[in-house]
Amino acid sequence: MPDIKLPCDVAEKVNAICESHGDNPGELINILHEAQHLMGYLPEEMQRMIAHRLNIPVSKVYGVVTFYAFFTMTAKGKYPISVCMGTACYVRGSEKLLEEFKRVLGIDVGETTPDGKFSLDCLRCVGACGLAPVVMIGEKVYGRLQPVDVRRILDELE
Amino acid sequence: MKVTTIGDLDTVRKQAARKLFLREQSNSSVDGQCSGLESGAEKMQVLICGGTGCKASSSHLIAERITESLKEKGIADKVDVVTTGCFGFCEKGPVVKIIPDNTFYTQVTPDDAEEIVSEHIIGGRRVARLLYVDPKTGQSVSDSKHMDFYRKQMRVALRNCGFIDPENIEEYIARDGYFALATSILKHSPEEVIEEVKRSGLRGRGGGGFPTGVKWGFARKSVSDMKYVVCNADEGDPGAFMDRSIMEGDPHSIVEAMAICGYSIGAPKGLVYIRAEYPLAIHRLKTAIAQAREYGLLGGNILGSGFSFDIEIRYGAGAFVCGEETALIHSMEGKRGEPTMKPPFPAESGYLGKPTNVNNVETFANIPVILTRGADWFASIGTEKSKGTKVFALAGKINNVGLIEVPMGTTLREVIYEIGGGIKGGKKFKAVQTGGPSGGCLTEKHLDIPIDFDNLLAEGSMMGSGGMIVMDEDDCMVSVARFYLDFTVEESCGKCTPCRIGNKRLLETLNKITEGRGTLEDLKTLSTLGKVIKDTALCGLGQTSPNPVLSTLNHFYDEYLEHVRDHRCRAKQCKALLTYFIDPSLCIGCHLCAKNCPADAIIGDVRKPHIINPAKCIKCGMCMARCKFKAISVK
Numbered sequence: 001m002p003d004i005k006l007p008c009d010v011a012e013k014v015n016a017i018c019e020s021h022g023d024n025p026g027e028l029i030n031i032l033h034e035a036q037h038l039m040g041y042l043p044e045e046m047q048r049m050i051a052h053r054l055n056i057p058v059s060k061v062y063g064v065v066t067f068y069a070f071f072t073m074t075a076k077g078k079y080p081i082s083v084c085m086g087t088a089c090y091v092r093g094s095e096k097l098l099e100e101f102k103r104v105l106g107i108d109v110g111e112t113t114p115d116g117k118f119s120l121d122c123l124r125c126v127g128a129c130g131l132a133p134v135v136m137i138g139e140k141v142y143g144r145l146q147p148v149d150v151r152r153i154l155d156e157l158e
Numbered sequence: 159m160k161v162t163t164i165g166d167l168d169t170v171r172k173q174a175a176r177k178l179f180l181r182e183q184s185n186s187s188v189d190g191q192c193s194g195l196e197s198g199a200e201k202m203q204v205l206i207c208g209g210t211g212c213k214a215s216s217s218h219l220i221a222e223r224i225t226e227s228l229k230e231k232g233i234a235d236k237v238d239v240v241t242t243g244c245f246g247f248c249e250k251g252p253v254v255k256i257i258p259d260n261t262f263y264t265q266v267t268p269d270d271a272e273e274i275v276s277e278h279i280i281g282g283r284r285v286a287r288l289l290y291v292d293p294k295t296g297q298s299v300s301d302s303k304h305m306d307f308y309r310k311q312m313r314v315a316l317r318n319c320g321f322i323d324p325e326n327i328e329e330y331i332a333r334d335g336y337f338a339l340a341t342s343i344l345k346h347s348p349e350e351v352i353e354e355v356k357r358s359g360l361r362g363r364g365g366g367g368f369p370t371g372v373k374w375g376f377a378r379k380s381v382s383d384m385k386y387v388v389c390n391a392d393e394g395d396p397g398a399f400m401d402r403s404i405m406e407g408d409p410h411s412i413v414e415a416m417a418i419c420g421y422s423i424g425a426p427k428g429l430v431y432i433r434a435e436y437p438l439a440i441h442r443l444k445t446a447i448a449q450a451r452e453y454g455l456l457g458g459n460i461l462g463s464g465f466s467f468d469i470e471i472r473y474g475a476g477a478f479v480c481g482e483e484t485a486l487i488h489s490m491e492g493k494r495g496e497p498t499m500k501p502p503f504p505a506e507s508g509y510l511g512k513p514t515n516v517n518n519v520e521t522f523a524n525i526p527v528i529l530t531r532g533a534d535w536f537a538s539i540g541t542e543k544s545k546g547t548k549v550f551a552l553a554g555k556i557n558n559v560g561l562i563e564v565p566m567g568t569t570l571r572e573v574i575y576e577i578g579g580g581i582k583g584g585k586k587f588k589a590v591q592t593g594g595p596s597g598g599c600l601t602e603k604h605l606d607i608p609i610d611f612d613n614l615l616a617e618g619s620m621m622g623s624g625g626m627i628v629m630d631e632d633d634c635m636v637s638v639a640r641f642y643l644d645f646t647v648e649e650s651c652g653k654c655t656p657c658r659i660g661n662k663r664l665l666e667t668l669n670k671i672t673e674g675r676g677t678l679e680d681l682k683t684l685s686t687l688g689k690v691i692k693d694t695a696l697c698g699l700g701q702t703s704p705n706p707v708l709s710t711l712n713h714f715y716d717e718y719l720e721h722v723r724d725h726r727c728r729a730k731q732c733k734a735l736l737t738y739f740i741d742p743s744l745c746i747g748c749h750l751c752a753k754n755c756p757a758d759a760i761i762g763d764v765r766k767p768h769i770i771n772p773a774k775c776i777k778c779g780m781c782m783a784r785c786k787f788k789a790i791s792v793k
Contacts, residue, residue, distance in 0.1 A: 026510075028492035033434060033473050067494040067651070068475030070434055087397030087591065087627045088553030090641055099778065103756060123435070124476075124645075127210040127399035129553040130248030130560065134214075141214035148783050 006045050010038055014046055018053040025054045028064055032071055041072045077112045077119035079157050081105075084134040086125030093146070094133035098122065100147035101135075104154060118154070160454045162462060164340045167331065170453075174332035177238070181205070181321060184260040185303070192259045192300075194282025195236060202237045202279055203257035207320060209244030209406055210399070210438055216268055217241075217252035223271030224254075228279075237279060243407015245320035246561040247307055250290060253320075255302070262302040263288040293557070293579065306576050307558050312539070314547045315363075315523040316563045319407030324442050327449040330410040336455050338529035339414050339421075343463040348422045352378060355422075355525065357533035359545030364390055364481065364518030365596065365622045366698070367544075367611040370525075373515060376505035377423040380513035385425035387416050388509065388516040390486055391432040391439070394478035395594030396645060398625035400549040401519035403561050405432070405439035408523065409446035413469060415522035417456065418529065420467040423515050428469040431486055435476065443471065478595070478649035481623075482697045483508075483516045485651065496651045497697035518623065520549055540566030544610035554591075554627040555582045564609070571605040574628055585630040589713070593622025595642045595649075596702035598709025599635065618709045620702070634731035635714040636721055640668040642706035650699065657700030660691040664707060673734040676722035685711055730792050733777045737793050740781075742767035744789035751781035751790065 006014070017034045021027035031050060036042050042065055051058040065071045083089075083098045098120075102108060105118050112119040128134050131143025135153075142153060161167050180203060193199040206212075206221045221241055228234040245253045250264035254274065261284055263274065270288060277283050289298040290305060302308050313319075322329035330336070342351045356371030377385065389412060393401040405412060416428040432440055447469050450456040458466045472490045480486045480495040487509050489495035508514025524546060528536045537545050544566040550573065553559045557579035564573060570590060574580070581587050589599040598619035600607075607613050611621050629638065643665040652658045667684055670676045688704030688711075695701045711718060720726045727735045740751070740760075745767040752760040752768060759775040762768030770781070770790075782790040 024492075026492045029475055029489065030473060030492075033475065063494055064492070068477050070474075070476035085396065085645075087594070087625065087641070088551075088559070089397075091554045091627060091629055091633055091638075095641075096779065103778070124394065124396040124478075125399060126214070126435075127402055128214040128248070129397065129399065129551065130211050130251055131214060132553065132559070143214065146783065147778070147780065 006043070006049065010046075011049065013038055014049050015053060018050060023054055025056050025060075028054065028056075028061065029068075032061075032065065036071060040076045041074055043073065074110065074119075075112060075116070078117050079137050080119045080121065082121045082123040082136045084124070084126050084132070084136070085122040086129070086132075088125070088129035089133040092132040096147050097133055097135065097145055097150065100150040104150055117158070160452075162454060164337075164344060164461060167336060167340055167461075170328055170331045171334070171337075174328035178322070178329060178332045180257050184258040192261065192278070192282055192284050194278060195233060195280050197282040199258060199282070200236070204237060204239045204274075204279070205242050205255040205257065205320070206239065207243075207245045207251060207253040208241035208324075209248075209251075209403055211244070211248040212252035213438070215252045217266075219268040220252060220254060220266055220271055223268045224275060227272050227275040231275065231280065233280070240323045241325075242321060243319040243324045244316075244403040244561055245302075246311075246316065246563075247302075247558065248561065249557065249559040259300075260302070261300045262290060262305075264290045306579060307560065307562075310568065310572055310577055311563055312547050312565050313563050314527055314536075314539070315404060315520050315549050316407070316561070317527060318411065319403060319561075322408070324407050324409055325445050327410060327446070327453060330408070334530050335410055335526065336414055338526040339417050339455065340461055342418050342529060343421050343460060343465045348378060348424065351418065351422045351529070354529060354533045358528045358536040359533075359540075359543075360521065360524055360528060360536065361544060361611060362518060363520035363524070363548070363623065365593070365620065367621060370517060370521055373505065373517070374419060374422050376503065377425075377513050377515040380506050382513050384427075384510075384512045385423055386509045386512060386514040387419045387423065387425045387428040388486070388490070388514055389416055389428065389430040389522055390481065390483075390516050390518045391430055391436075392474040392480050392486060393433060393436075393519075393623065394476075394481050394649075395623050395625045397553055397627055398551045398594060398623055400551050400561065400624045402436050402439050404519050404523050404549070405436070406442050409439075409442045410450065411523045411526055412443070412519060413446050413450050413456065415525035416469060417460070417467045418525055419515060419517065419522070421465050423513070425513075425515070426466050426468070428467065429472050429490060429509070430469060431472045431474055431480070431490055433476070434473040440471065440473075447471075477651070478645070479651045479697070479699050482699060485697065486516065487514060494651070496653045497699075499696065520624070541608060541610045543612055548609065548621065548624060550624045550626045552578050552626050552628070555585065555630040555633070556580070556628040557582055566610045567608040569606050569608055570600065573609070573626070574605070578628065581628065581630050585632065587628070588631050588633055589629045589635065591619075591627040591629065591638070591706070592625070593620035593702075593705070594625040595645050596620060596698070596705055597622045597625075598705045599629075599638070599713060600709075601713045618705065618712060620705070632729050632731070634672075634727050634729035635710040635717050636668065636672055636727075637729075637731045639707045639710045640665065640672055643668055643703070646699070646703040650703075654694075654696035654700060656691045656694040657696065657703065660687055660695075661700070661703055663687060664691070664704065668707070671718065671721050672727075672732045674721070674725045674732070678722060680722065681711070681715075681718055736777055737772060738770050738775055738777060738779070738782065738790060739793065740768050740770055741789050741791065744787050746787055746789075748786070750784050750786070754780050754784045756780060
């Protein structure tokens with residue numbers, strides 16, 4: 001067993017998830033989905049642990065994690081912000097919105113602010129195209145936004 | 159309750175039909191007189207859209223508030239509150255419908271709940287301010303069937319969306335649900351079912367347009383100890399939400415169709431590959447599967463026929479390429495979703511090396527109704543080679559954003575100007591993009607082409623899964639092409655060189671052009687390289703990825719030329735080619751722009767015209783948005 005530095009309870013839960021899927025490498029994606037729920041992201045240590053448990057190379061787990069957009073290796077902020085970059089939102093100005101979030105927060109897409117409060121991501125279509133352009137912050141959907149609204153929304157959250 | 163015979167199923171249908179009778183009747187009535195409990199209505203129903211779009215505008219709170227209000231007034235037993243799937247008219251959501259008078263309320267908020275209950279449900283008076291106003295006549299329209307948005311639509315795949323409670327199997331059965339399955343497994347041979355699907359002329363709705371019956375026939379012929387039915391619910395096209403709405407609004411139709419497919423090809427097991435980003439669709443599908451099991455419509459020996467079938471859910475993790483069959487299958491096996499060469503086709507060797515039939519959600523949603531109403535009925539809708547209807551997610555610069563379903567052969571003009579209500583803000587139509595990142599742009603001159611698989615392909619676009627994005631004069635076509643390429647480059651799995659490297663070069667060239675560094679030579683490169691990628695890429699993603707570039711080059715060559723030759727972007731979208739300036743005759747020197755400028759690029763004394771320092775300006779447009787005197791413009 002490699003030296004794993006995850007908190008004990010998380011490590012136990014990861015093992016339990018693998019076990020509930022019969023330690024089957026074919027279930028890797030389902031396992032990763034559940035494992036990501038534990039901490040909001042998939043740290044390297046967790047990937048090592050899953051690889052060990054399923055008896056597959058770490059490179060395989062890493063390969064899958066980096067292939068799919070849904071999996072992330074960085075911790076999300078307290079308020080994860082996702083700007084919809086679906087076409088409907090794009091033609092209604094979501095790119096300008098994203099630029100404004102980047103500027104105000106001082107971070108790029110895929111990053112988290114140093115205080116851990118906000119993280120910024122893009123997503124592809126939430127399906128609320130009638131409200132375009134749309135931003136999701138946590139589970140809440142903000143619709144029909146303009147760049148001038150960005151500051152106000154962030155202030156409300158702070 | 160367990161259904162063991164077709165007679166049992168009929169009993170359930172008859173019982174539930176009473177509840178739906180009111181809705182069906184009010185749907186077909188001419189123009190319902192408004193009625194309330196005080197004016198003699200005995201039983202009323204409130205249908206509230208529970209689709210993702212309306213939920214994002216708090217439709218679940220509306221349902222809660224209406225229910226509370228009904229309880230307070232002691233009339234909860236006389237009024238059913240039903241959360242349905244998507245009504246389609248997302249632009250005007252959240253939508254609430256009152257039965258029996260079929261009143262269609264738009265843009266309802268939780269605060270309107272009380273008024274709807276006291277005025278309409280009790281008093282029988284419509285709440286006028288929540289009615290839809292026809293922009294052409296300025297008149298309120300209370301019944302959806304008199305709205306332009308619905309008039310030309312024909313709901314086949316969406317037949318139950320916005321009509322039944324998707325989490326109630328009995329309402330589905332009342333709409334003849336599971337009868338197609340029962341009749342197939344009890345009265346017909348698998349070959350007969352496949353023949354019927356073939357005769358209907360149904361073609362795959364996921365994008366390719368391959369005849370569904372023929373596909374089933376291939377999987378039927380493969381000999382193996384195990385076969386699989388897969389439902390591709392990994393809707394990855396940005397700006398498309400057809401499949402999600404069907405799963406949210408009518409999940410049982412997918413369950414039923416997959417079981418029929420299982421019977422036809424000889425597969426005991428079905429898998430739904432669904433985007434993890436669709437929590438509501440996943441929930442509704444899981445509920446539907448559990449209910450079908452409880453009723454004995456999934457599981458061992460269904461209705462005593464000897465046929466067993468069950469369904470499991472597999473989650474996608476956000477990879478557009480997984481819409482491709484072979485990539486999807488690899489993803490379900492827990493691997494990176496990279497495609498492989500065909501043949502072998504999944505019908506011979508698919509999931510875990512076993513014969514597998516993959517169909518898309520909308521394709522499946524058509525199956526039960528084809529079998530209940532007959533192949534001839536289905537084949538009577540549409541054009542010669544494209545039968546039935548097609549669902550589109552209509553979005554972009556259009557007045558009526560929403561989910562629509564029209565017979566094949568409807569023209570783009572009808573869709574955009576009649577159903578879609580024309581271009582937003584009275585702007586000029588420029589292009590419509592169909593087929594998402596794999597499709598192309600169509601222009602003014604294509605507006606009268608009847609929409610079907612072959613016509614769109616012939617014009618350099620494609621049907622795709624059904625995303626339809628309308629663009630107006632403010633959209634820069636070079637930027638749009640760049641947007642799609644950006645998407646493809648990000649989503650390319652990297653396995654084959656043309657897609658991995660070729661698309662990257664295309665994107666770099668487009669970036670160059672939008673940044674004002676393009677040359678005439680670059681335009682040639684785009685065209686040649688695009689064609690090479692089309693011819694040599696491994697899978698559908700790569701082969702279609704240059705389409706947005708090639709079609710915009712073809713139809714909007716002038717705009718490309720302006721970018722490289724004149725360094726001008728007529729739509730004023732390409733930042734590097736823009737200059738912001740303040741009109742001194744309009745500027746009163748209020749200093750608001752300077753205060754808001756993030757780059758400190760605006761200088762000037764109070765009450766004197768300001769100026770923008772182009773060296774510092776980052777072209778964010780904040781000054782223009784803030785200026786109250788329209789003194790700032792962009793060239």
